[in-house]
Amino acid sequence: MSLARKTALVTGGSRGIGSAIARRLAADGSAVAITYGGNKAAADATVAAIEGAGGTAFAFQADAADPASQRAGVEQAAAALGGIDILVHNAGVAEFSTVADDTDETFDRQFGVNVKGLHVGTRAALPHLRDGGRIILIGSISGEMAFPATTVYSATKAAVAALARGWAKDLAPRNILVNTVQPGPIDTDMNPADSDFAAQVLGAIPLGRYGKVEEIAGAVAFLAGPDASYITGTTLNIDGGATA
Numbered sequence: 277m278s279l280a281r282k283t284a285l286v287t288g289g290s291r292g293i294g295s296a297i298a299r300r301l302a303a304d305g306s307a308v309a310i311t312y313g314g315n316k317a318a319a320d321a322t323v324a325a326i327e328g329a330g331g332t333a334f335a336f337q338a339d340a341a342d343p344a345s346q347r348a349g350v351e352q353a354a355a356a357l358g359g360i361d362i363l364v365h366n367a368g369v370a371e372f373s374t375v376a377d378d379t380d381e382t383f384d385r386q387f388g389v390n391v392k393g394l395h396v397g398t399r400a401a402l403p404h405l406r407d408g409g410r411i412i413l414i415g416s417i418s419g420e421m422a423f424p425a426t427t428v429y430s431a432t433k434a435a436v437a438a439l440a441r442g443w444a445k446d447l448a449p450r451n452i453l454v455n456t457v458q459p460g461p462i463d464t465d466m467n468p469a470d471s472d473f474a475a476q477v478l479g480a481i482p483l484g485r486y487g488k489v490e491e492i493a494g495a496v497a498f499l500a501g502p503d504a505s506y507i508t509g510t511t512l513n514i515d516g517g518a519t520a
């Protein structure tokens with residue numbers, strides 16, 4: 277197994293893309309810890325799925341937007357795992373509004389989870405992250421292109437890719453590789469494939485369909501694995517051709 281004897285922390289691993297990433301990394305041999313915001317039942321279900329398949333998993337509540345909570349979640353995960361090889365920052369929120377309806381609260385909430393949570397979490401993880409480790413950030417093609425009524429979210433995801441580029445250089449001396457995976461529309465609670473929003477954006481996807489969570493998890497597993505040993509500071513778009 278490509279990730280045998282590795283350990284991974286996946287933020288927001290209770291549902292959607294994060295749950296699929298946690299299950300895939302575990303299937304590839306890694307012990308996995310997930311954090312979640314409020315949905316304990318979903319987090320427990322992810323852990324149960326991994327353990328049911330013979331893997332090792334832990335779940336910890338940690339609000340990515342609250343620095344003390346985020347730091348505590350990382351510390352608990354590092355202790356349970358005995359150090360971290362792979363850190364996946366997946367937790368994220370999206371709120372739909374145009375600039376006329378944006379508020380200070382919607383701005384702060386999205387930047388708090390999607391950007392500051394990554395900065396706090398990475399700094400907390402660094403003492404536990406082994407040399408040669410990987411950090412994978414879940415950005416979005418929204419960081420490169422505008423979708424309807426999601427400008428603040430887009431700005432957070434542009435910031436995510438910028439963090440990865442900078443951290444790739446900061447952490448190269450420790451051979452810690454840092455990359456961003458930028459999904460296009462993926463069918464999850466955040467972005468259901470049967471919504472009005474989906475009807476608006478489907479025409480912009482050459483493959484003509486929403487992506488599946490497993491299609492993002494596979495790319496994360498590649499970037500976490502031995503075949504990605506010379507890849508750092510880049511973004512990988514997985515979007516059915518939307519940014520082509």
Ligand code: NDP
Binds near residue numbers: 338368417465467
């Ligand atoms: P979901 O809404 O399905 O799941 C979000 C996950 O993040 C849940 O595990 C949730 O935990 C967790 N989370 C949310 N807020 C917090 C918080 N404050 N603290 C800790 N955890 C939190 O989203 P997706 O799976 O669709 O999205 C995952 C990532 O992928 C996000 O970063 C998103 O921006 C990105 N993305 C998604 C796309 C899509 O089309 N779906 C496209 C491009 C990028 P809980 O269950 O406890 O609420």
